[in-house]
Amino acid sequence: MDFGFGPADEEFRTRAREWLGAHLVGPYTAAVGLGGPGSEHEGVAGRRAWERELGRGGWIGLGWESGEYGQQRASLTQQVVWAEEYARVRAPGRVGHIGENLLAPTLIAYGTQEQRDRFLPAVARGDELWCQGYSEPGAGSDLAALRTAAVRDGAGWRVTGQKIWTSLAQDADWCFVLARTEPGSKRHHGLSFLLVPMDQPGRVEVRPIRQMSGTSEFNEVFFDGAAATEVVGGEGNGWQVAMGLLALERGVSTLVQQIGFAAELDRVLAAFLAGPGADDPVLRDRLVRQWAELKTMRWNALRTLGGSGDEGAPSVAKLLWGGWHKRLGELAVAVRGAAGAVGPYDWSAERPYELDEEQRLFLFTRADTIYGGSDEIQRNIIAERVLGLPREPKEAAR
Template sequence: MDFGFSQEDETFRAEVRDWLAAHAGAGTDRRTWERTLGKAGWIGLGWPEQGYGNRAATLTQQVAWAEEYARSGAPPRSGHIGENLLAPTLLVHGTDEQKARFLPPVAAGEELWCQGYSEPGAGSDLAGVRTAAVREGPHYRITGQKIWTSLAHEAEWCFVLARTDPGSRRHHGLSFLLVPMDQPGRVEVRPIRQMTGTSEFNEVFFDGAHARAEHVVGAEGRGWQVAMSLLGFERGVSTLAQQIGFAEELAKVVATAAETGGLDDPVLRERLVRQWAELRTMRWNALRTLGGSGDPGAPSVAKLLWATWHQRLGELAVGVRGATAAAGPTAWSPAAPYELDAAQHLFLFSRADTIYGGSDQVQRTIIAERVLGLPREPKGAV
């Protein structure tokens, strides 16, 4: 496969780079920034041109946009979940009415979304979902708890995997519901303070929250199929942008190793070279997957690769600093005492990489059972 870009793609890339340089100023409010992106047509690149407010773009141009955005230093995206998870799911499974209602506000940066999948007793094992949704005339009444819900404190909407058949088990009897978050007394969001001191994740409690019956995606009882389809979209073009961020983090680690004399250590040099080579391999693998490899295990393989790679990078980031990495501020980041600098934050946050978005154990099980055809692991086995 040719991993290059055409001249048309490079012209598009230059347009993206110029626009970002002119508009992505420091200190931009994230919500305002989403609207700015939407107004300029940068949200929903490549969606079918059916009046949803998007801009036409080929797959390689979508890759160019994602890579240039990652390089630009623009604010972190608040609309990622709506644009890259919900929208492609609606395009495949949603009704025309659902697409017309929800896609334009996503493309305009006006409505933000969060994902209601994991629960205290059903994190990596989504088939164990216990949040219940009972049909009451034109609405469903939802009761239960979700956890590790990214950006729930900012979102107007949440797509919720809930059990609509009270007698069902495992992946049967689940439905995919679109739920408004602005329901005082019925929806409560509690931020979770992490080791890094930040609170991107939240607990969400539903106490009789309402979802309209016409906002079930893919029909009642077919939530498992819709949810699995969405997880496939999670590892799309955005993974290439993620790798640009990884490359910048790796460059900082290499620079620190040069400053501290760590590059004189042949073992450390070998580890850094291995990190670089593996990152290049991940890029080629991601491009191959986007090109339509047809491999059903590709999303799981990609998750396993980047999660373990990023954890090792976090270990290297503090390792090249030596004992000072366990102390307070350094010349790299003049933070106040007990606040984390970039290397410390990378190390601590990357501890979760092999858990969120589907744990390593679950990804290996998917590969073993669905790709290699190995016998299913007995339930309850240690």
């Protein structure tokens, strides 16, 4: 596969760069650099206004099948170009990425035309934000163990249960929820993919989860008879839809994610060169290895998106970036020596001791090999579905 960009891509790059230069100004500059991994709680109001500015420019939904919802058309390589230019100017972290990159492609693949016409224009305008209701206490990596249930209520359903680790739930307008709609069903059977409005006082409650990094972008969400009128892919077909969405999550978005990783690596490298261990050959070797692995991940992602992947490609990608990002977090502290354990403080402040950006990176990346499907789960998928190895005994016994 040719990993370069053609003339049309470079023309698109110029257009994207000019638009960002002309529009990322005024009130939007306050949100520049905010909202990265581990900091999704920062500047939400400004980032939400920026989301609508992106919508007015037609920059939301570049990867959708058509431009019928007001967005621009862009090839796969042009989507990468846009992400590169977006990262280059440190544009605000996207608050609408779950709706754009997960919900919308899922509706295009599995939804009805009425559902696409109802929800996609609002996502493309930046007007409605989404969150994902998958994981539960006791049903994280083993998602099929979920217990959230939905019962029929006229033309819709009433959803009752708890979801956890729900990103941006405190700001979302809608949540797509995987729930058990067939009483007595087990594991992958009897599940449905429901669309639930979040503004249901007394029916939907969001509780932020304070993490060891000091931030609270993840939440618990409690549903107590919450109304849902839309099911995607048909009742009982939720597992198929949910797995299709996870494949999308580890597709184009993985490549875009790596652009942010590159910026983080640049920061760590700068800290290394300015720090006490700049002549340390072990640290130098670790940084070179991080750089080489990031290049390899990029080529692997492009190969996969170019149609050269297999059923295990999403799991391979998750294994690669999860471990890589965790090691980068460790390096972010290590290159600063003893000072990496001490952060800025202001004894006059309400919270005098705050973590700096690199310390938050270290703490946040502890979870990278767990959330979104743990490393153990990904290795099982590769072993069973790609290599054809026997299932684990506990799986065979079920």
